[in-house]
Amino acid sequence: MRAVIAVALLVGLYVLTLAALAGIVLVNVLFFVNDRPIALAWSAVVGAMLAFALLSGLFTIAGGSDDEVRGVPVDEQDEPELWALVRRLAAEVGTRPPDSIFVVPEANAAVSQRTRLLGLVATTRRMYVGAPLLACLTERQLSFVLAHELGHYSNRDTRLLGVVVAGRVALIRMLTKLNNRSWYHAVVGVMYAYYAKLYFAVTASLSRRQELAADATATRIAGTEAAVSSLRELPVVADAWTLFHDRHFRPAWEAGFLPTTIFEAFAGLRGSPELRSYLDEIRQNPPERVLSPYDSHPPLPERIAAVAALAVPNRGPDRPAGALLADNGAVMDRTLVSELVEELGVKQRVDWATLSHAAAQATQVDRSRRLVRVGGGSLGAVLDTLDDGGLASLLRTDLRPGSGTSGPRVRREYARGLLIGELTALVELTLADQHRARWESDWLGTTTFHGPDLTAEIEEATDDRGSTAGLRAALAGLRVDQVPTR
Structure with missing residues (x-):
């Protein structure tokens, strides 16, 4: 029932937009009928701007996911082992594999797809794999992470839950685009923001339930030990990567230098004695946060407890995830400088x-x-x-x-x-x-x-x-x- 309400709210967004457009037309008609030419002129100009912003937001919702492509594309002929793992995981999850895989300079993984008709029709699907995950996780741990992402599109979930997730993503994308443009886009964005809060509040529990379901699916594929260690390791990787990027890579880049091998430099940070106790503390005591009514993810301790209760034996090889790549050092290097490639030629390797x-x-x-x-x-x-x-x-x-x-x-x-x-x-x-x-x-x-x-x-x-x-x-x-x- 909550999923049905969420889909009804998405449809209601169209109704709200049409009502706002009708209101703009009505104001202009009233000024015209009452012979207020100056007010009509101003109302027509402002109304046209607001109408354009309203339609922009509506088309963003209807048009599916963002076309922006991040990271470095990984072709199947170049990285057959990574592709074979992803195809196997997709088959076990019960969904189709992605059309393309990109390695991104973030300590995260994600799957996105273009959709039509509020998520009911899916087209191009992309998978994003963080280079820091390839550098830090084992193959079992990476299998859990990727299977979790694919699990969001599993046929084992109801189709309406997939629409709910697509709706949350579309609303966030719409608000981001509106707030980064002109003043009249921002004004319309405020109206949509209040509506989005209502939608997020209604769908938060559904999203958290789906996260736990995706965890369970991934655990059945990778095993409980891999699941627990993955969830404990992800905050560690994120902290280590932020430290490396903000305190070491970025200042060196701005000074005109690059490490000879970025992969080895990051490995040096993770294994350094001065960081070991700090990272171990994060690993053993994952950071806790206060759950808000809009959170799409359950608290990390809750997720760890849920997968630990499944008691599934480990599956798959236990080797470094970087072994899936033909040359993990080269991939890490290309990924990290992919967004800065225009300046790459003037950097000195040291x-x-x-x-x-x-x-x-x-x-x-x-x-x-x-x-x-x-x-x-x-x-x-x-x-x-x-x-x-x-x-x-x-x-x-x-x-x-x-x-x-x-x-x-x-x-x-x-x-x-x-x-x-x-x-x-x-x-x-x-x-x-x-x-x-x-x-x-x-x-x-x-x-x-x-x-x-x-x-x-x-x-x-x-x-x-x-x-x-x-x-x-x-x-x-x-x-x-x-x-x-x-």
Whole structure:
């Protein structure tokens, strides 16, 4: 009955849209009948915009899934083992296999398909497999994940439940498109958003039930141990991948570098001693979240308990999932840079030690940029400015601590702290450029500077009554060029 109501709500969306269009027409007719030409002109223009937005939303719902294709396509002739696994899983689930498989740079897997008539007619089906899953899971665990996704399209579920899922996806897609366009699309999006909340509230329990059903189907195929370990491992993979991408890959990319082999770099992060206890904690105690009325997934502990109760023996080989690919390192590499391919030719391939140094160096360049601009372009020029009484210009900043109501002395000390940080970055850059120092980052993102400690000299140079003589002498002792003594 709840599924029938959900389908009725999808039909009701068309009724709501037609009612809104009728309302726009009625307002224009009333202005015309009452001889209000100016109001009619404005109403006609605004009404036309809103009508266009309403029809855009309606066609988005009716037109099926998004045509956007993500990731790197994997052909069957190139990766026969992965395709054979997917075809076997589809047959055991009781659904047709995907028409294409893509490897994506996300710690997730999904199946999408184009539909017509509110999901009653399905056309092209695509499967998306996350490269981090191929890098981290075993074949049994990956089988569970992929069988779960295929299970959403299983004929063992009622056809109406498939329509419910398609409706949720279509509504989310519609709201995303409307909110990312013009103001009149956003106005219509607000109306649809309230309707979508009603639909999500009605269908949430159905979606959660279908998730548990997909888990059960996948468990019968892969086995209980694979199911439990998969559900425990997915948050671990997601956290490790986010850490790798945000703290290591992205800064290195922006600095103009890439690791020689991305797959090996990610493997190094997952096996690093400093991360082992952190990842083990996530594995043993999966993160819990408060269930909202709109959630489509049950809490992870509930899903783990449900599959553990099935007690199905393990099935299939227990080898790394990456063994399904002819060259997992190459696939990982192509996948991660697929969205950045236009810039790929200007990136330099380096080993991980060089890469972490380059990423830290880029951070220090950004940190010292204001000081270089204000102080004259080099460390020597900045020190000359300090000695010539230009401390006030170097301390000038728009930043203020707290609410900005602190007194002049507090603001000056705050600005001096920023200046010390900027000057430290510039000194470290100068030492690194002349091969007197280097940086090294661990997998947690903590950067260590391997070089002389000049903290005392830098603090003296930035003091009101201080001098740069000590810093200049220390740099001269290290044989640093282009910083003359005075």
